Amino acid sequence: MNPAASESGSARFSALRHDWRLAEVEALFALPFMDLMFRAQQVHRAFHAANRVQMSTLLSIKTGGCPEDCAYCPQSIHYDTGVARDDMLPVEAVLEAARKAQAAGATRFCMGAAFRSPRKKDIERIATMIREVGALGLETCATLGMLTPDQARELKDAGLDYYNHNVDSSEEFYKQIISTRTYQHRLDTLEAVRNANLKVCSGGIVGMGETRTDRAGMLVTLANLPEHPQSVPVNQLVQVRGTPLADGAAPGANHGVDGFEFVRTIAVARILMPAAQVRLSAGREAMSEELQALAFMAGANSIFYGEKLLTTGNPDVERDRALLAKLCIESETQAQTDARGCC
Numbered sequence: 001m002n003p004a005a006s007e008s009g010s011a012r013f014s015a016l017r018h019d020w021r022l023a024e025v026e027a028l029f030a031l032p033f034m035d036l037m038f039r040a041q042q043v044h045r046a047f048h049a050a051n052r053v054q055m056s057t058l059l060s061i062k063t064g065g066c067p068e069d070c071a072y073c074p075q076s077i078h079y080d081t082g083v084a085r086d087d088m089l090p091v092e093a094v095l096e097a098a099r100k101a102q103a104a105g106a107t108r109f110c111m112g113a114a115f116r117s118p119r120k121k122d123i124e125r126i127a128t129m130i131r132e133v134g135a136l137g138l139e140t141c142a143t144l145g146m147l148t149p150d151q152a153r154e155l156k157d158a159g160l161d162y163y164n165h166n167v168d169s170s171e172e173f174y175k176q177i178i179s180t181r182t183y184q185h186r187l188d189t190l191e192a193v194r195n196a197n198l199k200v201c202s203g204g205i206v207g208m209g210e211t212r213t214d215r216a217g218m219l220v221t222l223a224n225l226p227e228h229p230q231s232v233p234v235n236q237l238v239q240v241r242g243t244p245l246a247d248g249a250a251p252g253a254n255h256g257v258d259g260f261e262f263v264r265t266i267a268v269a270r271i272l273m274p275a276a277q278v279r280l281s282a283g284r285e286a287m288s289e290e291l292q293a294l295a296f297m298a299g300a301n302s303i304f305y306g307e308k309l310l311t312t313g314n315p316d317v318e319r320d321r322a323l324l325a326k327l328c329i330e331s332e333t334q335a336q337t338d339a340r341g342c343c
């Protein structure tokens, strides 16, 4: 929490809620845009520095060939997207990318793998990566698919800080985008991650053809977890040719939501989960600077930083630095990250 705002902030907004009802959240979505932004800013400023953004860099440590059929994903074997199936990167290559990310100003390094769930030998190699990246002084995050409670504990023992596992949408809409696993599988992994005392990074995707009720439902699921995720990535769908959700891939498949609806989703996430870092995640390459500024105003205080997400592009470092400079937004330093981690 922002120390300067802690007293007035926590008193004014009282306890964090875990009993949000869908109708209440839909009512937030339906507020006049300026009223919603005002509420989100009030919550944001009570819990966070007003003009600070945390930066995480992603690296795909094992790309392509995933057996799951997530309709948005370029890495699924079910779709012909041109993404090659690679072996896991060597530890040294991961460390080199982590050093580069740190030198560019990232404070968290997120390692992603196109797995349904990792095998024992994957966990062993990734545990080494986590130890060595952590030793550089970076926060570590991993996203490796479904975990058992034992695997979650092994990652925790290796020093992992965050585990990313998105609920992606509402439970109702989820069935339409993935058939190879259930929503409950996602919730079970999140439980294993929480119980291992890892910090939870969980959010979803906007623009897959879901309704506003689905977007509200997704945020209700996240906010009503036993603890709010410490990090909430809000991705705008990156439409990748070959996936069922790509523009023109199926009748009515151009699902993009307009920018204001995307910003509303960020604002509602901020109001429901006041202490979380809300990340303006995938999709920034297609967003104007003005839209990104609105997302920060709505309470986003984290971004993916670096020219690549996992397989698709992201604004380059110079462009992001210039944008933050124009807005007088500072990037969170490692010391600030460490201090936040202790509270």
Ligand code: SAM
Binding pocket: 072, 073, 074, 112, 113, 114, 115, 116, 143, 144, 145, 146, 164, 165, 166, 168, 203, 204, 205, 235, 236, 237, 238, 239, 240, 282, 310
């Ligand atoms: N395989 C693991 C899993 O599914 O949890 C980890 C990697 S997976 C790529 C991580 C997340 O990336 C997904 O849950 C989804 O939210 C996001 N993602 C994947 N493809 C995307 C796309 N085309 N646009 C936006 N977000 C995407």
Ligand code: DTB
Binding pocket: 058, 074, 112, 143, 164, 166, 203, 204, 233, 234, 235, 238, 281, 282, 309, 310, 311, 312, 313
């Ligand atoms: C998250 O919510 N978004 C990131 C990260 N967690 C792993 C991934 C975005 C992937 C976008 C498509 C790609 O680059 O393959």
Ligand code: SF4
Binding pocket: 066, 067, 068, 069, 070, 073, 074, 075, 076, 113, 114, 115, 116, 145
């Ligand atoms: Fe596999 Fe994850 Fe992509 Fe789904 S989102 S296909 S689980 S890599």
